[in-house]
Amino acid sequence: MLEYSHDPRLVLAAFAIALMAGFTGLSLTRGANALPVGQRKAVISMAAVALGGGIWSMHFVAMLGLRLPILYTYDALVTLLSALVAILLTGLALLILHFRPRTSRNLGLAGAIIGGGIALMHYIGMSGMELCSPVYTVPGVAGALAASVALSILAIRIAYSERGRRNILLGAAGFGAAVIMAHFLAMAGTGFLPDPQSDALGPALENGTLAIIVTLAAFVISAAFLLSGITFFPTPEETPQAATIPSVETATAAVARRVDPPRADPPLKVPHEREGRTFFLDPASISVIRAEGHYTLLQRGMETLFCPWSISEAEERLASAGFLRVHRSYLLNPARVTRFEKLKDSGECSVEGADGLRIPVSRTRLSTLREVLGL
Structure with missing residues (x-):
């Protein structure tokens, strides 16, 4: 077995990606149940890409931080397949959360699907390693699966118990912990053997450079989704009240109110x-x-x-x-x-x-x- 270690800077970057992705996805879906079905599906799709893409980005950056005594690369098709699995399973969980009653059973089911998706994405991504073969152990696989499912269920229960900012932040922290724990518990139960072709040329881009590119891309995508979600899908649960500043317009409006009767508030539903x-x-x-x-x-x-x-x-x-x-x-x-x-x-x-x-x-x-x- 080959000895290996991790670049601590990329480990921190991976954790930051998981936190950002969790916050983005959980924030986008806040108030989605009150939206029309078409807009709700659009919000869920964006959140699935943010959460699922964040799971994959965190895993990929952490793997690029893996230090082995040989060169290794990744099969592009298998790597993209692992990202697709993460996005689809996350999307399925969000559909349950926003198109089914939020019972305790449905919350647990959605969390378990996300947790299973985290573990499945990890091992599919690992199978794409080239010039180096991962060797798994039963305790490593079981520990990674148990941690990802348990922490994901906890994160979903927290984030969806009350859809306030505090619960979303705590849920994002739980989501980040689920992804990072699943990854490193799985890595603790994994060994690596060199392939006979391990003396082949390495990747065109150095792993550290590629990790920086993926990290920046993940943050840019999350930021874009947050901004677009806030712009086009405002949360109907709360409408911020703007501060009133005395002005000419305010005085004019006050005079107008004396002439025109005030509009009635929409009926409470x-x-x-x-x-x-x-x-x-x-x-x-x-x-x-x-x-x-x-x-x-x-x-x-x-x-x-x-x-x-x-x-x-x-x-x-x-x-x-x-x-x-x-x-x-x-x-x-x-x-x-x-x-x-x-x-x-x-x-x-x-x-x-x-x-x-x-x-x-x-x-x-x-x-x-x-x-x-x-x-």
Whole structure:
């Protein structure tokens, strides 16, 4: 077996690529479920190229940092095939995340597909080595696969539990850790044997130069996707409010408002997902909203629907519609209440269309609900 080591500078560059790719892909898909199907597919395609391409770029740069006592090259076709596998499997995972309900099972499935894609991409890419043959061990393969799957599932669960900036950053860190851990655990369980033709000429470009080119290309592509995503697909979940600066235009607008009646805000709608599609409901038709992990379930009569909002987000958005937080896991529409019962220091109520459903009312929320109900 040949002795080998790694260039620490290229190892750091590989990790930076993984982080950048993770942040790009997870940022692009933020708010994608609220987009029309065509735009959502475009966003997912861009994110798949960013994430999958980042997985491959990280692996390739790290492999170019491999120091062996002989010259070695890569088969171009096999190398491109490994990149294609990473992009396609990442795209499949994103389709599950954005066209299926975000249940715990689907989050785990998407993370497992990404993790499996990381490991598969690595070993396909390694098989493209020329003038040198990699030799694998069972513990190395098993360890790389287990680490990539476990860390990818963790990263997806973090990034998709709450689609805020903090979770996206943490998810990107988890994604980067998954890629780098899978690569170097696999390398720890790999040996290298020289081929009889190992005295052949080396590549036209020195590995360090090629690694710099791939690193720059990965960052440029990620930056371009981020800018294009922000420009053409703004996140509908939040619209930044511009600061108001007194000016002539402001004064003119104030005068105009005295003449023209103000435009009414668009009616509030509550999203729910079914069969890979997103639909919207009038809040008045909803009786109860119940927390289900990091998501919620909407009760409309006897029908139960999956909503991508968290219970905290639903409480904030629906406060103007009269919804009350009556329990840590329940939001109630008082207009739909058909029965209320006081139980010692707590309470319980039923709603229209679902009389068999019992909604608990916690002690701290009891007085507020009684006041709203006129009791």
